[in-house]
Amino acid sequence: MSAGLTYLPPSGLWMLCPPSHKLCGGTAAVAKAISHDEGYGWGQVSANEEQGQEYHRLAADKLRVRLGTQDAARTDDLQHYDAMMAERTEQYCDEVMRICRERYDSEQDVRVVIEEPFELEICDGIHCRGRADCIIYTSVTLDIIDLKSGRGALVSAYRNPQMMVYALASLDLCADADPEIRLTIIQPALNNISTASITRAELLAWRDEHLIPAARQTVEGAGSYHVGDHCRFCPARPTCRARAEQMQAYVSSVQQHALTSPKLSLDDVTGLLDGIDHYEAWARDIRRWATDDAMAGERIPGYKLVIPRNGARKFVSEQAVVDAARRAGIDPYKRVLRSPREIELQVGTMQYEEYFATLISSEACNPRLVPVSDPRPEYRPAKDDFNKEVSPNDTI
Structure with a gap:
């Protein structure tokens, strides 16, 4: 340069x-x-x-x-x-x-x-x-x-x-x-x-x-x-003071709501929802950054690194396990059907739709609250159908 x-x-x-x-x-x-x-x-x-x-x-x-x-x-x-x-x-x-x-x-x-x-x-x-x-x-x-x-x-x-x-x-x-x-x-x-x-x-x-x-x-x-x-694309996001100040302002708004009323109103909750996703992301970034610094040898005042009591177990030798399983009279292997996502990645969307689409059933998902700017269609709870006024011309 x-x-x-x-x-x-x-x-x-x-x-x-x-x-x-x-x-x-x-x-x-x-x-x-x-x-x-x-x-x-x-x-x-x-x-x-x-x-x-x-x-x-x-x-x-x-x-x-x-x-x-x-x-x-x-x-x-x-x-x-x-x-x-x-x-x-x-x-x-x-x-x-x-x-x-x-x-x-x-x-x-x-x-x-x-x-x-x-x-x-x-x-x-x-x-x-x-x-x-x-x-x-x-x-x-x-x-x-x-x-x-x-x-x-x-x-x-x-x-x-x-x-x-x-x-x-x-x-x-x-x-x-x-x-x-x-x-x-x-x-x-x-x-x-x-x-x-x-x-x-x-x-x-x-x-x-x-x-x-x-x-x-x-x-x-x-x-x-x-x-x-x-x-979310910025490498300095965990230590950015401007971001931290905005999150602190969010926390202050939570405290202010708690001080003015023993119970939050619907308007109070709406105001908190506006920033909760950013706050959760910021909290994750802070924890990840602090953990990485501690792993690099830095001392985080009031915190320490620990090893979980029970780590994940794994075999040290696949062939030795196979030999031991045969002596024990069991089959150490199991066959598991690939997930729909894995099959789609393997064959591509077009073949997936052609051969597998009719074999898929989707579990019903719980409704999720999102901003009105989200492009997905709005879900209306069933009770709304009972609460609405019925016209004499409606067919029931």
């Missing part, structure tokens, strides 16, 4: 909370992640991140095969490869090729760029370095396509910071001064394909009004900490 240059990851998380960048290790940590191609995170790559990297590599290989620039997709060294990964990367490639055909029908000279690294100069020696999954461009159009392999929350392409960074870095590919720009996120695990359009003028306005100020604040360690759902 050249002296005087600062590199930020394209994920966009630092834009949401600029001072958290230095709290997590700053530019040096990001540079190390970039140099090791670790997805621009901090520290050791998790199993989920490793699986995501393999999804992207396989998807890129398959695209190159379809475009005729590679003979075959490599799978031998993929640790997480299964029928599900094969199927979902095919779904991703199908959608990318559909976009290619759409562009080809309207413009003969279609170019496709797959997993090409880029470097975008934001301002004042601050650069953003990354790797876009797929870019399809003509002289007048620009498609930025991103694969999301996770099955967590739905990801939207609308004003997505990461996608807009990719678009800014790719503007020079188009000869037209005002190309048609489309951002597309493909999330096969959730059957989510999100597409949003943005103009060059809107993109440049976002750069000037949001990206550049956030980049300067991030490098300087300035700006305000912002606590939110994005905190």
